[in-house]
Amino acid sequence: MLRRVPLSLLRPGMFLHAIEGSWLSHPFWRRRFLLRSDSDIAALRDADIAFVTIDTTRGLAPIEEPEPIIITEPVVASGPTGITAERERAADIVARTREIIRGVFEGARLGKAIDSEQVAAVVDEISGSVQRNAYALISIVRLKSKDDYSYLHSVAVCALMVNFARHLGLPDETVREFGLAGLVHDIGKMDVPSEILNKPGRLTDEEFAIARLHPERGCAILGRAEAIPATAIDVCRHHHEKIDGTGYPFGLKGGEISLAARMGAICDVYDALTSDRAYKDAWSPIEAVTAMHGWNGQFDRDLLFTFYQSIAVFPVGMVVRLRSQRLAIILSNGRRASRPRLRVFYDTAANSLVDPRDIILADDDACKTVIRAENATDWGAHDWPALCVHLLQESDKLDRDVIARLWAGVETTPGETVEMPTSDRVSRWRPSERLD
Numbered sequence: 001m002l003r004r005v006p007l008s009l010l011r012p013g014m015f016l017h018a019i020e021g022s023w024l025s026h027p028f029w030r031r032r033f034l035l036r037s038d039s040d041i042a043a044l045r046d047a048d049i050a051f052v053t054i055d056t057t058r059g060l061a062p063i064e065e066p067e068p069i070i071i072t073e074p075v076v077a078s079g080p081t082g083i084t085a086e087r088e089r090a091a092d093i094v095a096r097t098r099e100i101i102r103g104v105f106e107g108a109r110l111g112k113a114i115d116s117e118q119v120a121a122v123v124d125e126i127s128g129s130v131q132r133n134a135y136a137l138i139s140i141v142r143l144k145s146k147d148d149y150s151y152l153h154s155v156a157v158c159a160l161m162v163n164f165a166r167h168l169g170l171p172d173e174t175v176r177e178f179g180l181a182g183l184v185h186d187i188g189k190m191d192v193p194s195e196i197l198n199k200p201g202r203l204t205d206e207e208f209a210i211a212r213l214h215p216e217r218g219c220a221i222l223g224r225a226e227a228i229p230a231t232a233i234d235v236c237r238h239h240h241e242k243i244d245g246t247g248y249p250f251g252l253k254g255g256e257i258s259l260a261a262r263m264g265a266i267c268d269v270y271d272a273l274t275s276d277r278a279y280k281d282a283w284s285p286i287e288a289v290t291a292m293h294g295w296n297g298q299f300d301r302d303l304l305f306t307f308y309q310s311i312a313v314f315p316v317g318m319v320v321r322l323r324s325q326r327l328a329i330i331l332s333n334g335r336r337a338s339r340p341r342l343r344v345f346y347d348t349a350a351n352s353l354v355d356p357r358d359i360i361l362a363d364d365d366a367c368k369t370v371i372r373a374e375n376a377t378d379w380g381a382h383d384w385p386a387l388c389v390h391l392l393q394e395s396d397k398l399d400r401d402v403i404a405r406l407w408a409g410v411e412t413t414p415g416e417t418v419e420m421p422t423s424d425r426v427s428r429w430r431p432s433e434r435l436d
């Protein structure tokens, strides 16, 4: 049961559920935690807090019962709002947070300790916007200029991490920690010369070696600050590790890389790909996820699919199962808006092909409607490589007889992969070349 109690009734062993007042008015990083000692209570007193909410199912109850005030649910921010309403508000948040992050990062370059409360407040602002509408702020920060990249990349990765963590159903406190980790993951770049970061062409081996020091440099900067959660340091240190062990700085593999760092790697690369950089133009969201999907060994595949759901963008050619139990293939949107365009072609309940029908999912529908990735060969597609190419054509070129023949056609080599159509600039790109 949640109870609002005055500070005078607090004692070690109680579980703190909420502190009244703003985030900035209290000294704790965590919003919910067990009061372990008198010094925790003294810190609350010093912060001039009069009342808190405790959870008596997770800790001790007051000895002297206060006037009972039963709180049914924690207070949450206002519910989802439309993207148009949120865009204006998000633009304002982006403008303000860019200046705050610029100050924090420039201060770090000069050896100043990070003010953890200041960055935590930025996380709250970004998180609030993502909660009201997941896509407004994310779509605004994607359109950053090259000059703004350093600071707005941090804001973007923070927003993507918050949104991703929510889709995974992580607790609020973890969502905020992951958001903060996204915000500061690249702070070590403040110690990398801008001539290297902004070099338009290929980096020399020596320049690469310097750029690759940024995770460790970032950890050193974060280590000077007080109350930075371990998750932030972990993501800062490991966001360039890859699932197959070919990343840096340690070459960690699979489960050796934490959930937060695996998520951070996905958000970091997605934002880098969809941004204008000195060495490449911005790719569209669908181009970015299609390329990322093809880079075997770089990312956690299960997490990658949840990430697609969280941003409502899926790779071209991916087969997905919809809540209607039909299979659909993701079509290309070119460089247009990110809404997924799908072509439904199979009914798993009836085990039969259906006449192809195109649908466009509204952003908010995508995460609810697309329930999982599927392999068409598991459902009986015999010549999927050829059928996939046929299904990706313009709708007026589709032929029911061809589809039926390819579905039931001759056996093909198991595991044969399909080459997805990509633009020249995407197919020319090699992820090992440069992505920082």
Ligand SMILES: [Fe+2]
Pocket: 185, 186, 214, 239, 240, 268, 436
């Ligand atoms: Fe990085």
